[in-house]
Amino acid sequence: MKKNFFDLMQSLDRRWIYLMVALAIVMPLIIPFNSKTYVTEPTENVYKKIDSFSGRKDRAILMCFSHDASTMAELFPMEVAILRHCFEKKVQVLTICFMPQAKPLMDYAINTAKEDYNVQSGVDYLSFGYKPWSLFLPILLGMGDDIGKAVETDDQGRKVENLPIMKEISNYNEMNLVIDFAASAAVYSWIIYARARFGANVAAGITAVMAADNYPYLQSGQLVGMLSGLKGAAEYEKLVDVFATHRDEYGNPDPREFSKEVIKSTWIKLSDIENRKYKTARIGMNAQTVAHVMIIIFIILGNIGYFVSRKKKKAS
Amino acid sequence: MKRQIPLIIVIGLGFLFAAHTFIPHKISNDFYEWWQTWSKAISPFAVMLGVMSLFMVHTTKISRRVPNWQYSAITLIALVFTSFSGFMWGTQEGTPFMWLFKNVQMPMGATMFSLLAFHIASAAYKAFRARSAEATVLLIAATIVMLGQVPLGAQISKWIPEASKWILNVPNLAAKRAIALGVGLGMTATSLKILLGIERTYLGGGD
Known part of the structure; x- marks a missing residue:
């Protein structure tokens, strides 16, 4: 039986996930971007x-x-x-x-x-x-x-x-x-x-x-x-x-x-802060933002795949 | 006698320290200060005991050539080398001890903990499914809290951080407090059982 996109996603090797997470974390650390920090x-x-x-x-x-x-x-x-x-x-x-x-x-x-x-x-x-x-x-x-x-x-x-x-x-x-x-x-x-x-x-x-x-x-x-x-x-x-x-x-x-x-x-631009040690957490938050978004995307994709497969199973 | 003497010490001192909390009398305070000196004198022996125990466990593993005995050898070499560098040159900035800490322990520790991110992402993708109503609630709550924890959440909508705050401050708090109350009551009951000599498992032995 020919596998569709969602079937392929369901059986995705976890090493691809690891690679994507690694990139999601490393890239924002190498190329910092400005994001607004809300104080609680x-x-x-x-x-x-x-x-x-x-x-x-x-x-x-x-x-x-x-x-x-x-x-x-x-x-x-x-x-x-x-x-x-x-x-x-x-x-x-x-x-x-x-x-x-x-x-x-x-x-x-x-x-x-x-x-x-x-x-x-x-x-x-x-x-x-x-x-x-x-x-x-x-x-x-x-x-x-x-x-x-x-x-x-x-x-x-x-x-x-x-x-x-x-x-x-x-x-x-x-x-x-x-x-x-x-x-x-x-x-x-x-x-x-x-x-x-x-x-x-x-x-x-x-x-x-x-x-x-x-x-x-x-x-x-x-x-x-x-x-x-x-x-x-x-x-x-x-x-x-x-x-x-x-x-x-x-x-x-x-x-x-x-x-x-x-x-x-x-509004503080990270590039205005010369000393990296005083903005470590804010740079890290960029990586955390991307990682959280990636995990949410993984959850959504995983669930879509789960429901599509379940529907297919019920239909057959 | 081997069991009775420790039992008497625990019961006697247990009640004395409990009483000290409520009796701010000079005798009570003097006793408390006397005990503090004792505990300071005892603590180095505990450290010594720990190091001796570590040595004994790993030297036995090495001498018996048990599977993976090489890791025991590395542990002992690391222990001796780190202690030696600390004793010889101190632990301040610029010493071999600090070099070891920054270049060995820090990256190794960070590596171990950061593996969590990969496992969480993989587990979220493979196992976090809306299979039931409860799982769906958990999934939605997790998504809101995750978004609420990063700046992007507030940029999407000002309600996301508010919803995240509500989840942490209301349902999470209620559950945590219920657990804490249960643990607290359990600790009180266990402490009383130890003080009254009913709970004796800490003495070891089968009976």
Whole structure:
């Protein structure tokens, strides 16, 4: 029996699908195009919270790196974007990780973001380094009383309590935003202990597949905000470009107050951003757009083929 | 005794820590701080135990020449070499450790995770069929959420991101919350069973 187009499509070798997906992902990365990034509320909330600490010595944020290199494509751009925001707006940043695989990522993110800023470890930012997982709970709870006692030393072996950045930071009352970057449910521990027991604000930077799990916590307010996958990273990159690193007509730094109207009316061309590291997520979103469209086309074609074959079977 | 002593430790400390949460007294806080020092001292032994166990498992596989024993050899060589480079030259930017991380671990990790995209695309094409009403609802919801997650969705219609948001905020949230409540109740029940000594499987053994 002669096979028609739909029959052929039904029996298509999966290697052709793999080839098409590879092309759909690689081409937009090689030839970036401009697409409008729409900013969602959970991302806005993280931005606004961090921005409210700008210039304050009695406030800091804690970034907890709870992932390895496999999910770097989604999480690394958001980490760099947040660090850039903090360095630009003089927000004190503390970092920590409880996975050995996350320590090099943490260093890499800090080094990537600080290249363009005159910031100093122990003064503007501080890495507590890697702490064994078995100390996760004692440190998490201990930081509610005294960060210096709980963490003791930073990644260079210096006594944390003696460093200038910690002068006015003692516990969650000052380090009042914890952002956990994970491809897992690691953020729940911060919600259960740091949020419930000490009232710390908790946010999540999470891979897209895990995002759906966190909506109940967003609605209940246990999470102040969330960056969801590459889209969240792209949104944050845009917010930093529109507000934190905004320049006046003479090219001087002129950070703007957060405004939804400004976000809506601002169009940023990717080619105008010289440094590729500050637009990684937005370039990645191009690839994600094409890949999503391709998957939808595959679903539609697959279903058309399925119904045509079923009709043919019934008719015969 | 081998089972009774661990059981007494678990029950005793379990109730003490539960009580500490509700009693902010000095004695309670002092005990809590004392425990924190203990747990810090114990944790390096856990890491040591893990490394020893890894060595034992893989050296046994190599010595017995079990199928694919070569992978065990690679694991051990990688473990020794990475640890050595970290101990010798540190882990900062510009060191061999960081070079290994950027040029070996990062691309390998990314490769493993990115394979998902190919499997999802293939599975979507081969298996995602509107065979029943439930499957059709799932298919439509998935399409809307996928479009809502990319800029193109909003360019097609402003309702696509809104519909995507509604799906995530209402039906998804309801299902997730129901699961979370179930898990929470289950955890509470299991914790109580452990504290009361009813649940003892964590001690090992058959009885």
